[in-house]
Each structure stands twice: as structure tokens, then as C-alpha cells.
Amino acid sequence: MATEGPQAGRGVRRLCAQAGELHGAARALREDHHRALDAVRSALAPIRDRLVAEELGSIPVARLKDVTEGRLRLQAMEAAGMTSVRAVHEASRYELRQLPGVGEQTADRALAAARQIARAVAETVSVRIDVDRPEPRTTALVVALHRLVEAGPELRRALDAAARLDERLGALLPVARPAAGRLRMVFAGRKRRTRALAAVAELRQTVRDAQERALRLLLAQATTDLLRPPVSEIEAWVDFELRSAEYYSQLAEISEHRTDVAASEGFLPSDVAERVHAQPLDDTHRRVSLRGYQSFGARFALAQRRVILGDEMGLGKTVQAVAALAHLAAEGHSRFLVVCPAGVLINWTREIRARSTLRALPVHGPDRQDAYAQWCERGGVAVTTFDVLHTLPAPDTSKGAAPALLVVDEAHYVKNPDTRRARTVAVWAGQCERVLFLTGTPMENRVEEFRALLRHVRPDLVPAVRRSDAVAGPQAFRTSVAPAYLRRNQQDVLTELPALLQVDEWEEFSAADQDAYRAAVAEGNFMAMRRAAYADPEKSAKLQRLRELVEEAADNGLKVVVFSYFRDVLAAVAQVLGETTARTPVLGPISGSVPAARRQRLVDDFTGAGGPAVLLSQIEAGGVGLNLQAASVVVLCEPQVKPTLEHQAVARAHRMGQTRPVQVHRLLAADSVDERLLHILENKSRLFDAYARRSDTAEATPDAVDVSDAELARRIVEEEQQRLAGNAAGTACI
Incomplete structure (x- = not known):
């Protein structure tokens, strides 16, 4: 032969x-x-x-x-x-x-x-x-x-x-x-x-x-x-x-x-759980490792096709959605759509690019129609907002142009079927074979709202959802809606996760924010640049996101402490929260002018509140000497120049006596002084220096480690002036 x-x-x-x-x-x-x-x-x-x-x-x-x-x-x-x-x-x-x-x-x-x-x-x-x-x-x-x-x-x-x-x-x-x-x-x-x-x-x-x-x-x-x-x-x-x-x-x-397997799998019936376990999860296009419960959540979305993922805040719903997108991309699908509030659009874009090899395409702003046309032609993950979605032409299903997966973040935004955003989402959901709704709000406490969301993904299950199931308790409720709803709580799945979960919340300047920022840069005013995002509280992108975080924390019964370096920022926060979160008491602010006894009374009132509450504090006043372990959520209104100052403020809540993980949300504006400061906070040589010289004195006094930042502020102002001047020149040439 x-x-x-x-x-x-x-x-x-x-x-x-x-x-x-x-x-x-x-x-x-x-x-x-x-x-x-x-x-x-x-x-x-x-x-x-x-x-x-x-x-x-x-x-x-x-x-x-x-x-x-x-x-x-x-x-x-x-x-x-x-x-x-x-x-x-x-x-x-x-x-x-x-x-x-x-x-x-x-x-x-x-x-x-x-x-x-x-x-x-x-x-x-x-x-x-x-x-x-x-x-x-x-x-x-x-x-x-x-x-x-x-x-x-x-x-x-x-x-x-x-x-x-x-x-x-x-x-x-x-x-x-x-x-x-x-x-x-x-x-x-x-x-x-x-x-x-x-x-x-x-x-x-x-x-x-x-x-x-x-x-x-x-x-x-x-x-x-x-x-x-x-x-x-x-x-x-x-x-x-x-x-x-x-x-x-x-x-x-x-x-x-x-861990408690039943709890980590949302108390799903055995037949549904077995189907989820049998679902493969391709990681070819994924750049992040998943926790066991996160892998299960992504498989649930793929196996059940049209579902609501209702994990408690802090459990990584975005990562689970990205894992599902990456799997479908590995199967050969090319178009996906994410719909979210404007305040988290940039977060989604960054997460998709960081956690996968998929092409993220923001469909937002004045060029949204061009971006949408590009997505229709080349594919990728289009990320748009509820307000923009209704301006986009629905996909031509006869040509196979429908997204392989429609992801709707903060899905409780479409709970009212009479709103334009709910009607628009309903049209798109009807065109898509796979739909994934994400919400951190516990639906078992709001049966009618859940029924409204369920109509978008599995209308056939709506008649089976009865108020009596919710009365019987969260486990009974989840079992009754298992084909389309998965929720896990922190205490069930975070037994080995860090007690500290840090999330950078990236926002795009609103028009009012941008005007205030450009004026501050032109004046060379470093401190005004840092708080420009709060110049107009009614139009502030950061304040909109902060309000959403506080509302979600309240839905989950969590207490929130909000830190800022600036008193006027805290005043803006108090104004916005006071107008929109009547069911959540807002205490403070704690500032340098508040006597020590009064500060402690505010902390005691915050700790003793029977349900969710918000405590406002200047970071230098509340970051040292107070125990805030009643807080499960910490919001930093802006990054701090001194890393140790930020670290100490978080440590007020994340300390012995804290019985559940602490979530830290840092509000950041893209293309701004925040990005420059973030690079400093993440600079390893700076952190190395902080560790190498750690001592009791350094722990008690941030200035013992951090050097003078006057030169740093001057350099950042100059860089931003040059960047904005370059952008203006580029725009003029177009």
C-alpha cells in the first residue's frame, strides 16, 4: 500500500x-x-x-x-x-x-x-x-x-x-x-x-x-x-x-x-436546574473568569432563552450577561443589543470591551443613526438607552437582522406598560428569540410589577403568577416562576467572595455638566473641575446614577453612606435625594463644622434606622474615627487625590462588625479630571509606597503617606486645557 x-x-x-x-x-x-x-x-x-x-x-x-x-x-x-x-x-x-x-x-x-x-x-x-x-x-x-x-x-x-x-x-x-x-x-x-x-x-x-x-x-x-x-x-x-x-x-x-446549592441556583426546580447544567458555555470570546453562580446565571439565560435575572445588587449581573453574549458570538451570531439607562451606557461599553473580545458600539448622541447603521451592517454589541431606542427602526426579521440577544438593564424601568419606553421594548422583545432582563429589585415583593415584566419575556407564564405565591415566601415565589426568573442573594453566594466589592460607575457628562467643566478648565480651577458634574443638580448624570443606586439599595433593605470632599456636592445630593427618595431618610451631612457629639448622634440615628437610610459625609470628616458598619453600600461622589483618604473612608464601613459584603461605588465622569485621578489611584508605584511605609502614623494621618499634590493638580489642569483645546481645534477643522 x-x-x-x-x-x-x-x-x-x-x-x-x-x-x-x-x-x-x-x-x-x-x-x-x-x-x-x-x-x-x-x-x-x-x-x-x-x-x-x-x-x-x-x-x-x-x-x-x-x-x-x-x-x-x-x-x-x-x-x-x-x-x-x-x-x-x-x-x-x-x-x-x-x-x-x-x-x-x-x-x-x-x-x-x-x-x-x-x-x-x-x-x-x-x-x-x-x-x-x-x-x-x-x-x-x-x-x-x-x-x-x-x-x-x-x-x-x-x-x-x-x-x-x-x-x-x-x-x-x-x-x-x-x-x-x-x-x-x-x-x-x-x-x-x-x-x-x-x-x-x-x-x-x-x-x-x-x-x-x-x-x-x-x-x-x-x-x-x-x-x-x-x-x-x-x-x-x-x-x-x-x-x-x-x-x-x-x-x-x-x-x-x-455553598447552599439550592440557594445559589435560585431554588429552581430540579428539571429546570438540570436543563441549565446541561447548557454549554463557550468562553472563546470571554476575558473574565466566572464564579460558579455566575456561570449558572449565564447558562440559565441561554438555556431558558427569555428570562429575568434578578440577582441582588453586587452579584455581577453585567458579567453574566456578557458571558451569554460571548457564548452566542462563539456560536456564530453577530448582532446583539443592550438597552439601559443613560447613566450606565458608558459602563456597559467599557465592561463589554474589558470582559470580552466583542465589539461594543454606543448608539447614543448626535451620531446615533450612523452608529446604528454601522451596527446593522457590521454587527457587534449595540448599546443604547431607553430614550434612544424608540428612534431606531425595528429590525427586519425577514432578513435575519434581529439581535441574537436583547439585554435590558434596570428592567424595572419598563414595568409600566403605558409608557413609551415599555411599548418600545415590547416591540423589540417581540422580534428577538432571546431576551434577558436584568433587575436588582426583588420582584417577589411586587407581584404586579413582575407580571408586567413577565409579559415582555414569557407572556404564557403570566396567568400562573399569583399573589398567593409571594405571600408564601420568596422561595415559593421563585419556584412558581422558575422557567423565567432567577434571583440569588448575597448571603447565599458570597461566602468566599471579598467582603469588599468595588465598582467604578462611569458616566458621560450631561450638556450642563460639560459646560461647567469646560468653564472650570478654562479658569484653571482644579477644585471646580472636580465638582463640575454637580453644577446643575437637576441635569447631573452622576446624581442620576447616585439616585438609582440609592433606590436599588432601598429595594434591598440596605443602608448607604455617601462621601464627598465638597460640602456643596453633598448639599446637591441632599437636595436630589430629598426630592426623589421620600421613603428613605437622608441624614447629615457630617462635616468638619459638626461637633463630635453631633456626628456620633447622626451615626447612631443612621445605625438605628429600622430600614434603609442614607448618611451624607465629607470624606475628611467621616473618614476617620467613626464606625459606619451599618452601611452595606458606600458611594464616593468623586475620586480623591489622596489614595489613603479614600481607603480610610471605605474602611469606616468595611471593618470588623460588618456582617455582609460592602459595595463601593465610585462615581466617575469619562474624559475628565476623574480619569486622570483614577490613573493615580491605580498606580502601583504609589500603592507600593503606601504599603512599604505603612505605620500607625500613616494609618491615622493620610498626609503621612501622601505627598503634596499642588504640582499634580497643576499638571492635570494643563493636560485638560491642552486636550480640550485640541478637541476644539479638531472640531473646527471638520
């Missing part, structure tokens, strides 16, 4: 050599990854052991009887001073048998019961990494995690590819090798020759696919990332502060912490 000639043999040998190298690279990556995981587990073990020991120390030794159904006699152990399960767990069999009255059987049963309780405790303890109080054990954990975090989301793709190649090539290579030599094929026998030739064909296809997908380069890059020498302790801590969520995501995956 021609396939058995010398030429064919040499070709097969080359093929086997290529496949062997690819197989070796895949196995090497998996081994390197296992070593990296082992390093994290080794660093994690003593921390978890300590947490388990502390928990066991609080459990009375009498609980051992519960495990053994009362068959254990503990009097001798209690008489010897063993009052907790920890004392028994840490004792050896020999030590227990030395106690008067403790025999071999009692010692064995007691140890077995203590170990059983310890295993149960180990499954529930949550590891918190305290950036303000680093100690050797947590430092070792952060350094070990850094290697995996630095490898980025591409590591998961590389590992998945390596696993497939290792299994496939490991099976094919031994079968194909006889075809590499003529004599081997002669003596192989007919069946073996047939299998060898079939294996060669499969090897050739596998190697070709790997080349087309550049898997060798992907494996090499991932291996290089995992083999980098460990960073210094301070560099690891600085990186942790910049992207703590990614560290906790890795930690939760490695520690295999068990």
Missing part, C-alpha cells in the same frame, strides 16, 4: 513527533498547574485549620453526643477540663485513654465524632483576607494565588485545551506509531494496521485543528505564566488590593467551598 511506503513512514514519523511535542506541552501545563494549585492548598491549609479550630472551640463537648446518638459518656472528659469539641479533636487516642474513666471504645468514639464535626465545620468556614492586617499565613496565600491570577482568564482556556489534548493524543499516539515504520506495519497484522491508519488520520486532524487554533502558543504562554518566579510579598499585596475579586474567585474554586 502507498500508505506503507518509506515516504509515508517518514510523514507519519513527523506527524507523531509533532503530536508528541503537543502532547508533552499539554501534560507539562497540567503538571505545572497542579503544582501551582498545591502551593495554594499548602498555604490555605493552616489558615483553614485555624478557623476550624476556633469554631470547634466554641462548640461545647456535649455536641459529641448528638453525633453518636447519645451513646457517648463524656463525664470523664469534662472532669478533665475538656469542655469543647476542639479539646477532644486536638487530643490523641493515647492522651484520651490516659484520662481516668476513659476506655478504648470511648476514646475512639469521641475522636471519630470530633472529626466528623470538624469535617462539617471545614465545609462551611469562609477565608477572609484582611489587606489591612497582613500576617505571614495570609501573605503566603496571597503570593501563591498571585501566580494563578496573573495567568489571567486565558489559563482556563489553555487548561481545557490541555486536558482534551492529553486525553486524545495519549490514546492515539500508541496506536498510530506502528504506521511510522514499514516493517512494523508488515508484522502488525491486519487489525492493528487498520487501527494504526485510522489513528494516523485522527492524529493528523487533531494536530491540524491545534495549529489552526494556535493551541501550541496558548499552552506555551500559560506554562510561562505558571513558571514565573514568585513576586515579592508587597507586590502581591498591592496586586490583591487592585483586583481582590479575582483572587477570591481563584480561592473559592481551589478550596471547593460548598
Whole structure:
């Protein structure tokens, strides 16, 4: 046979050599990854052991009887001073048998019961990494995690590819090798020759696919990332502060912490949950790792096609939507549409570009029709607002122009069917096969509103939604609407997430904001530039977003503290919130002129409020000396020049005594002084300096770390004057 000639043999040998190298690279990556995981587990073990020991120390030794159904006699152990399960767990069999009255059987049963309780405790303890109080054990954990975090989301793709190649090539290579030599094929026998030739064909296809997908380069890059020498302790801590969520995501995956599965899956019935689990989720176009519950949410949207995702604020609804978009793009779909309030349009654009390889196209402003035409022609993710949507021509479904997925953010905006925005969304939703509504408002408290939203996505389910289901409780309600509604709460899924969730809320200047900003830049007034976004409270984009955050927090029963450097900004905030959030008391502001006793009374009133509340404070006055752990949401009206000042203000709420994660929302204006300041806050050398020189004095006084910023302010003013002058010149030339 021609396939058995010398030429064919040499070709097969080359093929086997290529496949062997690819197989070796895949196995090497998996081994390197296992070593990296082992390093994290080794660093994690003593921390978890300590947490388990502390928990066991609080459990009375009498609980051992519960495990053994009362068959254990503990009097001798209690008489010897063993009052907790920890004392028994840490004792050896020999030590227990030395106690008067403790025999071999009692010692064995007691140890077995203590170990059983310890295993149960180990499954529930949550590891918190305290950036303000680093100690050797947590430092070792952060350094070990850094290697995996630095490898980025591409590591998961590389590992998945390596696993497939290792299994496939490991099976094919031994079968194909006889075809590499003529004599081997002669003596192989007919069946073996047939299998060898079939294996060669499969090897050739596998190697070709790997080349087309550049898997060798992907494996090499991932291996290089995992083999980098460990960073210094301070560099690891600085990186942790910049992207703590990614560290906790890795930690939760490695520690295999068990959350309440039913709660993390929104108490869906088993048939719906099974369908969701069976839904694949392609990460080819995704640039972010997902938490388990986030992956489930994206799969839910894909499997159920037309749904409402109602996760509590702070759980990453945007990331789940981006994951669904990326999966559909990998399947070959090209057009997607996101509809949102104007205040979050720029956030969506940035998130899509940062979290995926998809093309984000804002359809907003004077050029919106051109942008829409470009989207119709070239595809991508069009991001538009409720107010703009009605001006866009509906897609021609006969030509397949409908979006593959329509995402409607802050979907409670269309709860009133009589409004223009609701009618417009209804038209688009009717044209789309897949629809994803996002809302952080708990729908089980507003059955009629939920029915209105459900009409957009699953009108067939509306008759089944009864008020009695809501009366029976949130779990019963969610079960009754499971085919179209998924909601998870923070307390159910954030057991291993950081206690601090930071979100940058990017806004575009309104026309009034822009005029005030240009005037401040022309005057060279740095402080006026920083607060220009609040010059006209009624038209302020930042204040509109702040109001939305406060309303969503109120819907979820959360307290909010609002910080600003400027008193007049806080006055504008008080004015807007006072006009629009009557059900939420607004306290303060706390400022430098408010006596200490009065400040504490404001904090006490805020803490004692029976439901949601808002406390306003100047950042320098409220950022030091007050405990605001009643707050679950912190809003920073503008970035601060001094990083430590911002850090201390957040620490007022995010401290011991805080029982749930704290969300920090920083309001930022694009193309402004805010962007310049943000670069400073994220500058690693600046943070490195803060860590390297950390001391009690530095913690108490921001000026002990931060240098004078007069020169910095002057430079930012000059840069903005040049930028705006350049934009004006460019516009004049058009």
C-alpha cells in the first residue's frame, strides 16, 4: 500500500513527533498547574485549620453526643477540663485513654465524632483576607494565588485545551506509531494496521485543528505564566488590593467551598436546574473568569432563552450577561443589543470591551443613526438607552437582522406598560428569540410589577403568577416562576467572595455638566473641575446614577453612606435625594463644622434606622474615627487625590462588625479630571509606597503617606486645557 511506503513512514514519523511535542506541552501545563494549585492548598491549609479550630472551640463537648446518638459518656472528659469539641479533636487516642474513666471504645468514639464535626465545620468556614492586617499565613496565600491570577482568564482556556489534548493524543499516539515504520506495519497484522491508519488520520486532524487554533502558543504562554518566579510579598499585596475579586474567585474554586446549592441556583426546580447544567458555555470570546453562580446565571439565560435575572445588587449581573453574549458570538451570531439607562451606557461599553473580545458600539448622541447603521451592517454589541431606542427602526426579521440577544438593564424601568419606553421594548422583545432582563429589585415583593415584566419575556407564564405565591415566601415565589426568573442573594453566594466589592460607575457628562467643566478648565480651577458634574443638580448624570443606586439599595433593605470632599456636592445630593427618595431618610451631612457629639448622634440615628437610610459625609470628616458598619453600600461622589483618604473612608464601613459584603461605588465622569485621578489611584508605584511605609502614623494621618499634590493638580489642569483645546481645534477643522 502507498500508505506503507518509506515516504509515508517518514510523514507519519513527523506527524507523531509533532503530536508528541503537543502532547508533552499539554501534560507539562497540567503538571505545572497542579503544582501551582498545591502551593495554594499548602498555604490555605493552616489558615483553614485555624478557623476550624476556633469554631470547634466554641462548640461545647456535649455536641459529641448528638453525633453518636447519645451513646457517648463524656463525664470523664469534662472532669478533665475538656469542655469543647476542639479539646477532644486536638487530643490523641493515647492522651484520651490516659484520662481516668476513659476506655478504648470511648476514646475512639469521641475522636471519630470530633472529626466528623470538624469535617462539617471545614465545609462551611469562609477565608477572609484582611489587606489591612497582613500576617505571614495570609501573605503566603496571597503570593501563591498571585501566580494563578496573573495567568489571567486565558489559563482556563489553555487548561481545557490541555486536558482534551492529553486525553486524545495519549490514546492515539500508541496506536498510530506502528504506521511510522514499514516493517512494523508488515508484522502488525491486519487489525492493528487498520487501527494504526485510522489513528494516523485522527492524529493528523487533531494536530491540524491545534495549529489552526494556535493551541501550541496558548499552552506555551500559560506554562510561562505558571513558571514565573514568585513576586515579592508587597507586590502581591498591592496586586490583591487592585483586583481582590479575582483572587477570591481563584480561592473559592481551589478550596471547593460548598455553598447552599439550592440557594445559589435560585431554588429552581430540579428539571429546570438540570436543563441549565446541561447548557454549554463557550468562553472563546470571554476575558473574565466566572464564579460558579455566575456561570449558572449565564447558562440559565441561554438555556431558558427569555428570562429575568434578578440577582441582588453586587452579584455581577453585567458579567453574566456578557458571558451569554460571548457564548452566542462563539456560536456564530453577530448582532446583539443592550438597552439601559443613560447613566450606565458608558459602563456597559467599557465592561463589554474589558470582559470580552466583542465589539461594543454606543448608539447614543448626535451620531446615533450612523452608529446604528454601522451596527446593522457590521454587527457587534449595540448599546443604547431607553430614550434612544424608540428612534431606531425595528429590525427586519425577514432578513435575519434581529439581535441574537436583547439585554435590558434596570428592567424595572419598563414595568409600566403605558409608557413609551415599555411599548418600545415590547416591540423589540417581540422580534428577538432571546431576551434577558436584568433587575436588582426583588420582584417577589411586587407581584404586579413582575407580571408586567413577565409579559415582555414569557407572556404564557403570566396567568400562573399569583399573589398567593409571594405571600408564601420568596422561595415559593421563585419556584412558581422558575422557567423565567432567577434571583440569588448575597448571603447565599458570597461566602468566599471579598467582603469588599468595588465598582467604578462611569458616566458621560450631561450638556450642563460639560459646560461647567469646560468653564472650570478654562479658569484653571482644579477644585471646580472636580465638582463640575454637580453644577446643575437637576441635569447631573452622576446624581442620576447616585439616585438609582440609592433606590436599588432601598429595594434591598440596605443602608448607604455617601462621601464627598465638597460640602456643596453633598448639599446637591441632599437636595436630589430629598426630592426623589421620600421613603428613605437622608441624614447629615457630617462635616468638619459638626461637633463630635453631633456626628456620633447622626451615626447612631443612621445605625438605628429600622430600614434603609442614607448618611451624607465629607470624606475628611467621616473618614476617620467613626464606625459606619451599618452601611452595606458606600458611594464616593468623586475620586480623591489622596489614595489613603479614600481607603480610610471605605474602611469606616468595611471593618470588623460588618456582617455582609460592602459595595463601593465610585462615581466617575469619562474624559475628565476623574480619569486622570483614577490613573493615580491605580498606580502601583504609589500603592507600593503606601504599603512599604505603612505605620500607625500613616494609618491615622493620610498626609503621612501622601505627598503634596499642588504640582499634580497643576499638571492635570494643563493636560485638560491642552486636550480640550485640541478637541476644539479638531472640531473646527471638520
